Amino acid sequence: METFLIVAIKSVxxxxxxxxxxxxxxxxxxxFLGYFQLRLGPNRVGPWGLAxxxxxxxxxxxxxxxxxxxxxxxxxxxAPVVSLFxxxxxxxxxxxxxxxxxxxxxxxxxxVNPNAGILLLLATTSLGVYGITLGGWASQSKYSLLGAxxxxxQMISYELALGMSxxxxxxxxxxxxxxxIVAAQENIWFIFLNPIGFIIFFISIVAEVNRVxxxxxxxxxxxxxxxxxxxxGIRFGMFMMAEYVNMLTMxxxxxxxxxxxxxxxxxxxPIVWFLLKVVLFLFVFVWLxxxxxxxxxxxxxxxxxxxxxxxxxxxxxxxxxxxxxx
Amino acid sequence: MIAVLWIAGALAVAGALGxxxxxxxxxxxxxxxxxxxxxxxxxxxxxAEFMAxxxxxxxxxxxxxxxxFVIALLTARKDPVExxxxxxxGQRELGIVAAVTGAILMxxxxxxxxxxxxxxxxxxxxxxxxxxxxxxxxxTTHILSFELTAFVLMAAVIGVVVLVGQRKL
Numbered sequence: 273m274e275t276f277l278i279v280a281i282k283s284v285x286x287x288x289x290x291x292x293x294x295x296x297x298x299x300x301x302x303x304f305l306g307y308f309q310l311r312l313g314p315n316r317v318g319p320w321g322l323a324x325x326x327x328x329x330x331x332x333x334x335x336x337x338x339x340x341x342x343x344x345x346x347x348x349x350x351a352p353v354v355s356l357f358x359x360x361x362x363x364x365x366x367x368x369x370x371x372x373x374x375x376x377x378x379x380x381x382x383x384v385n386p387n388a389g390i391l392l393l394l395a396t397t398s399l400g401v402y403g404i405t406l407g408g409w410a411s412q413s414k415y416s417l418l419g420a421x422x423x424x425x426q427m428i429s430y431e432l433a434l435g436m437s438x439x440x441x442x443x444x445x446x447x448x449x450x451x452x453i454v455a456a457q458e459n460i461w462f463i464f465l466n467p468i469g470f471i472i473f474f475i476s477i478v479a480e481v482n483r484v485x486x487x488x489x490x491x492x493x494x495x496x497x498x499x500x501x502x503x504x505g506i507r508f509g510m511f512m513m514a515e516y517v518n519m520l521t522m523x524x525x526x527x528x529x530x531x532x533x534x535x536x537x538x539x540x541x542p543i544v545w546f547l548l549k550v551v552l553f554l555f556v557f558v559w560l561x562x563x564x565x566x567x568x569x570x571x572x573x574x575x576x577x578x579x580x581x582x583x584x585x586x587x588x589x590x591x592x593x594x595x596x597x598x
Numbered sequence: 599m600i601a602v603l604w605i606a607g608a609l610a611v612a613g614a615l616g617x618x619x620x621x622x623x624x625x626x627x628x629x630x631x632x633x634x635x636x637x638x639x640x641x642x643x644x645x646a647e648f649m650a651x652x653x654x655x656x657x658x659x660x661x662x663x664x665x666x667f668v669i670a671l672l673t674a675r676k677d678p679v680e681x682x683x684x685x686x687x688g689q690r691e692l693g694i695v696a697a698v699t700g701a702i703l704m705x706x707x708x709x710x711x712x713x714x715x716x717x718x719x720x721x722x723x724x725x726x727x728x729x730x731x732x733x734x735x736x737x738t739t740h741i742l743s744f745e746l747t748a749f750v751l752m753a754a755v756i757g758v759v760v761l762v763g764q765r766k767l
Contacts, residue, residue, distance in 0.1 A: 347624060387728055391651040398659025402631070405663070409624055409670040417670065424667045428660065448729055 282383050287360055294516045295325035301558050308562035335505035340411060343502065347410035352503065352510035355403025359517040362396040365389050366524050367450055369534045369543035381543070382450070389450040390438060393525065397480070400518060401427045407511070408499035419498025422488050422569065427480060429576035434476035436584035440469040440591040441529045454533030461532040468587045470530045472580055477522040479576070481515065483557055485564040488572060523553035602643040610636035623669045627662060634658045646727040 299314060299321060306313025314321035339348055367382035367389075386392050401424055408420020442448055444465060445456040456462075463470045479486040490498035500511045527533060527549040534542030567575070613636060616629025634657045641650035725731045736744050 344622065344624070347628070350628075386647060388648055388651055391648070391655065391729070395651045395654040395659060398655055398663075401663055402666070405666050405670060406624070406628070409666075421667065421671060424663060428663060428667075431659075 278379065279383060283364070286363060286383060290360060290363060290517050290520065291513065293520060294513050295329065297516055297520070297554060298328070298512075299324045301561075304555070304558045305562050308559075329509075332509040333506055337505045337507065338502070340413065340502050342412040344410040344412065347406050349507070351403050351407030351410055352507045352514070353403075354406065355400060355514035356510040356517075358396060358400045358403065359514040359521065362393060362400070362521045363517070363524070365392045365396070365450070366521065366528065367454070367533075368524070368546050369541075370451075385449070385451065388448040390442065390448050390453070390529075393450075393521075394435065394438070397518070397521065398431065400514070403511070403514060404499045407503065411499075411502035413502050415496045415501045416499050419490060419495045419501070422495075423482060423499060426482070426486065426488060426572060426576070429573060430476045430479035430486075430580070433472050433576065433580040433584045434480060436581070436588050437469040437473040437476065438529065440466050440588050443588075443592055443595050450528055450533075454528055454535065457532040458535055461530065461535070463530040466530075466587070466591055468583065469591065470526075472584045472587065473526060473530065475580065477526060478557070478560065479572075481518045481522055481557075483519065484561040485567050486572060487566060488569055519554065519557055520550070523550045523557070526553055602639060606636045606639035606643065609633075610640065623673055624666070627666045627669055630665075631658055631662050634662065644727075645722060648727055648729045648732045 302324075303313040303321065314324045317323040317327045339345060364383040365386070367380065367385065369381045371378050371380045373379075382389075384392070404423045404427075405420045408416040408418075408423070411417070441453060441462055444462055445453040447453060447456070482488075482490065490500065495501070500508055503511060524546075527546060531549045534546040536542070536545035540548075610633050613629045613631075613633030617626045617633065620626045620629055634653065638650040638653040638658075641653060723731075
C-alpha cells in the first residue's frame, strides 16, 4: 500500500512538473527565437512575457473544438490522448538524481526502476508515433494524411540509428539499467569514449521529435500543419504538449547516456547538474530551429538509411571490439 | 498478480475479437495493438520482463506501425475496402466449426495439464526473465531454432530484393 502511495504521489508530481516545464519552455523558445531573429518575442503579457503560458493555456482550452464532418470520430479523439499519454509515461523510467532520504525512507527519483530501464523507455517512446499516424488518418484530410505518413516513415527510419547508438552505450556500461549507466560514467563521460555514437544519437533524437531541420511532418509551406492541421483547441494543445514533453524526454535521455547524468563537480547538487545538461540540450533544439532550413524529404530518407544506419552499425562494431580488447 | 492476469486476459480477448469484428481496417489495427500490449502485460505477470519489453518494441513499436502505415495509405478514404463477405463461400460456417474444434482441443489440453489445480510455488532462479538470462538461453539451449529463424528472415530479405530488383529503376 505504501509503495503504491509513493508511486501515486511521484506520478502526479511528475505530470505537474512536466506540463509546467512544457508551458514555460514554449515561452523561452519563442523568446530566444525572437532574439535570434533580432525581435523581442512575446512581451505583452506580464513582465518579460512571463504570463504568456497562462494566457496560452486559457486560449487553447476555451477555443472551439472542431471535428471535421468526414473524420473518424473515435480515432480522431483517441489520437491526441495516445500521443500525450505516451509522452508523459515515457518519463516515468527516467531517473533525475541518485536516490534521496526523505523521512528516513530511501526514495528513488524515478517512478520505476526496472533492470532493463533503457528498454522500457525505448518501448514506451516507440508507441508515440501511433498518435500522429492515427490523428493524420482520422482527420480524413490530404495534408494530415501526408504529414502522418511522412512522420511514420521518418520515425521508423531514425529509430534504427537511435537504437544502434544506444546499444553502443549499453556495451560500454555493461548494463541496461539507467542508474548503472550513469554510475559507469563517474570517471569519464561516454561522449568522450564514443563521440560518433553521440553525434548519431543526437541527430536521431532531433528526427524522432520531428524538430527542425527534420520537421517534414509539419512542413507548413507544403502541408499547412501536417498531421495536426484539422485539430483545434485542447486536442491540438495535447499534440503540442506531447511534442515538447518528448523533446524533454530525449534531452534527459541524451544527458543520462552520454553526458554522465547527474555526475559533476561537487559544488552543485547532482540534480542541478542533471537539469543544467538537459537545459543545454533544449537550448540546442531552439538554436537549430532558429538557424537551419528544412531538409528535402528524399534527402532525409537518404541520410537516415544510407549514412546514419551504416555509420551507426560500424561504430557499434568498433565499440564492441574496443570494449573486448581494453 | 491474479488481478493482472484477469484484466490483461480480458483485454487480450477483447482486442482479438475487435480485430475480426471491426468494419474499418484501421480499427482492426488498433484492436491488435491493444491485444499485443495486453500480452506484454501477461508476460510481465509471469516475470518475463525482457520478453514483455521486446514484445512491445518489436510488435507494437515496429510491425504494427508498418501495418498502420500501409493501411492508412490504402484506405485514405473512410469507406471500408471490403463491402461484401468475399468470394469464398461458407466462410462463416467453416469458421464456427474451426473455432469450436479449437476450443474443445484447448479445454482438453488445459484439463489434462491440470489447469486450475493449485501448483506448488517454486522459487524462481535469480535473474529469471532478465536480458542476460534470456540471451544465454537463446544462444545456448535454443541456438538451433534461433539460427533457423534468422535463416527464414534472410530468405524473406532475399525474396524482396529479387522481386524489387526486376523493376528497372
